[in-house]
Amino acid sequence: MTAVGGTFESGPHEEGFRVSAYVPDAPEQQSTARPPGPAPFRHARRRVAVGFGTAAGVGVVLVGVAFGWYAYAEKHSVLEPAAYAKLRLGTPAAEVEHVLPERDVHDPPDDRAPAPPEGADCRYYRASGELFVSVDHFRLCFDAGRLVAKDVVPRIGLPGEGREEYEEFAQ
Structure with missing residues (x-):
């Protein structure tokens, strides 16, 4: 009904x-709208x-x-070991800039590096382009427009060992 x-x-x-x-x-018109279902x-x-x-x-x-x-x-902050080896202390910064990669490292390993020279501006570069692993870094310090220090900063887990390949470049 x-x-x-x-x-x-x-x-x-x-x-x-x-x-x-x-x-x-007379029966009422049935609505064509269906009740809400699923x-x-x-x-x-x-x-x-x-x-x-x-x-x-x-x-x-x-x-x-x-x-x-x-x-x-990471790939654009790699300083080739051969280029690092050719750098000499006392070289003007303008000459050094020609061999440096376009970027320096944005998260430098300061905690593993030796104390920087007083008043020097230091930059870090990767020694290899490997990703997702710890690599050695090269640190170059400039003061008064000249290269005053260059150091090899060892990768994590290699306290002294594994640095032999870069020892000759440190001078």
């Missing part, structure tokens, strides 16, 4: 029982999945960009 727009009621009334029914002459949840799940997918994609891109920048910065 309710399917065609009617009503039905029953229940106790005063000292008895009452039943009431109404059936319309579709809203399906769309919500899809939105959540797209949000997580987008966040994961952005994260992957950011990690890729960070790795690319790391690799670029």
